[in-house]
Structures are given as C-alpha cells and as structure tokens.
Amino acid sequence: MPMLKRLAVLAVPVAVAGAVAVPALAATTTTVKLKDDFFTSKTLKIAKGTTVKWVWAGESIHNVSVTEGPAKFRSRLQSKGSYSHTFAKRGKYTIVCTIHSDMVSTVTVK
Numbered sequence: 001m002p003m004l005k006r007l008a009v010l011a012v013p014v015a016v017a018g019a020v021a022v023p024a025l026a027a028t029t030t031t032v033k034l035k036d037d038f039f040t041s042k043t044l045k046i047a048k049g050t051t052v053k054w055v056w057a058g059e060s061i062h063n064v065s066v067t068e069g070p071a072k073f074r075s076r077l078q079s080k081g082s083y084s085h086t087f088a089k090r091g092k093y094t095i096v097c098t099i100h101s102d103m104v105s106t107v108t109v110k
C-alpha cells in the first residue's frame, strides 16, 4: 500500500512535464518562391523555430536541397506545389537547387 501511494505522487510531475513540452510560442512561417531559375529570397534571416515554406512559382523543375548547414534536408524535384521545413537548429544553411548550379540561397537561423 505505501508503495502505491508513492507511485501516485511521482505520476504528477510527469504529467506536468508533458504539458510544458508543448511549444508555447506561436509558429511563424516565411514563404520563399522558386522561379526560373532563382529563389525569390537569396539571404533569409529567421528565428529558431521558424518554418520556411518554399512555393514553386515557375515552369521548370526545381528542388530545395541543403548542401551545408547544421541539418540536412531535401525536397523532391518538382514543378509545382510547396515544401516546408521548420528550422530547429541555429546556424547558416546553404540551400541550392541541385539541377541549376547558380540557384543558391542562404538561411541564417538565430
């Protein structure tokens, strides 16, 4: 019986910690367009936790691919639609389209 009582007390802080883990800050989204053949934002500075939504706005096929940075991610090659990434790590990201060598941009996460 005393054992059960102790478990009940321990369960409370766990529940509180779970509630605190829910993000308290409102999410921010910044949109960048992919045109033929450039990103509409070459240098972007954002706060950690910001989501960048890339929107395909040209005719050609492009992708969004990190070549350097604290985290790597890559979209599919596509000609329409969008791709989003939430930046959870601070640092400087070099983002390119892998089939158009001069389609380069940077995202700096503070």
Ligand SMILES: [Cu+2]
Pocket: 037, 061, 062, 063, 097, 098, 099, 100, 103
């Ligand atoms: Cu491209």
